[in-house]
Amino acid sequence: MSSRKLSKKERQEKFLKVIEEDPFITDEELSDMFNVSIQTIRLDRLALNIPELRERVKKVAKANYKKVRTIAEAEIVGELIDLELNKRGISILETDSSMVFKKTKIVRGHYIFAMAESLAMAVIDADVALTGVANIKYRVPVLAGQKLIAKAEVTKIRGNKYFVHVKITVKDEQVFRGKFILVSI
Amino acid sequence: MSSRKLSKKERQEKFLKVIEEDPFITDEELSDMFNVSIQTIRLDRLALNIPELRERVKKVAKANYKKVRTIAEAEIVGELIDLELNKRGISILETDSSMVFKKTKIVRGHYIFAMAESLAMAVIDADVALTGVANIKYRVPVLAGQKLIAKAEVTKIRGNKYFVHVKITVKDEQVFRGKFILVSI
Structure with a gap:
């Protein structure tokens, strides 16, 4: 423009x-x-x-939360804006200054991890699931105020094991990727 | 006994x-x-x-926090009871019911991850460090009230990369292990 x-x-x-x-x-x-x-x-x-972004996101998210089986709405870090069980899901998180390291103003890694892990869990079509293994990579530091978009994809299901890839981007730049193996119990 | x-x-x-x-x-x-x-x-x-456990831990932890360079005391999840920069560190976390999944009463994975990641960060002798990569495995679910002991060991330093292994146990049983690569910036 x-x-x-x-x-x-x-x-x-x-x-x-x-x-x-x-x-x-x-x-x-x-x-x-x-x-x-x-x-x-x-x-x-x-x-x-x-309406403001928060409200727009909440409105869309509402219907998706009803589909989630494994965890409670409040346990998902971010707002769930798309969900197809055992296939894929998308969530959005607006970061803020409460999430950063004092020293660097960079968003603390475990917030990003929690966003990815809780989305991976939400996409699973099971009553109860836990994370077994995760391989994760932080590519670019995230600053307070940046909007994270997480996309999860279920790549494989073997018995009670679910393989989920999660990619998180800020304005189309990948800042994090994680491979999770979740176990339904 | x-x-x-x-x-x-x-x-x-x-x-x-x-x-x-x-x-x-x-x-x-x-x-x-x-x-x-x-x-x-x-x-x-x-x-x-x-004194009660919390006080005993706090007393020991106090001196260790002074050694930490990378992050602020409040950013460490758990209490730091031992620390030798670029070598090893130990932290303790008493889990409680605020940390669990509603459905399963199992402690949410990202609390355990945050304990491990913040300890890995605390042991690094650098002004500023960020997590680059983590490979983690949750072995046994943790229940509210269980006391987690995390031990971190710096296994290798290459330039600005720090390789840190973290093991978390409950009563000598390993519940989590993680390998982190941290980058000082």
Whole structure:
């Protein structure tokens, strides 16, 4: 998108398209995209009757939580925006300053791990599942405020063992990947 | 130890020896060992002027926190009871019911992961370190109330990469092991 400022009308029209294509875009991302302040984005949302990201995510997540069998809604770190049991799942987590190391302002690894592990668990079609093994790699440090998108895929099921791959990205850049073997008991 | 009940005097003498050998034994473990109620153990501790486990651990941990360079005291999950930078470290975590899955009463994996990862980080002699890779295995489910002991060993240092093995046990049974590669930045 060009850095020329669009008129309010132009912007709000584009706004609707962008939100339709990527319903989980943050106000920060919109502000960068349209080269306007976050305050302007908020006023646009208000004018267009588009709820804040948190609400949009919650609304979509609601139906998915009902499908989850292994763990309780509150135990999933992030919001579950897509779920097909034994196949795949997607969750979103907006990181904040409560999650970072004091010294580096980098999000603590175990929050990212917990997001991945709880999504891996949520996609399993079993009453009870536990993590057996995990091989994980942190690729890029995550900063407070960045929006994490986790995608899980069930790659294999052998007896009571479920093999799940989870990839976490920030704006299409992979920041973490994990391979989990979960066991239903 | 026999299940015959010792006299109060006998018990309190043995008590002192046991605490000296294993200063981080829990009241529950002592109660099993002496075949008396936890209430009796508490009264024994009071009579012998031995503080509760939490206080004993905190006292020992205090000096160790000062040695840690990479992360802040509050960021270590568990209490650090031994630390030799770039060599080894030991931490203790008393699990409780706030840490469990609702459904199974089993301690959530990411608490155990966080204990291991933060200990791995604490043993590194660097200003700033991040986890790069981790291979982990959960061997036995952990229940609320169980005391976890994590031991970390730095097995190799190559440039800015630190290889750390962490083993977590409950009463000498291994419940988790993890291999971490940390990167100082």
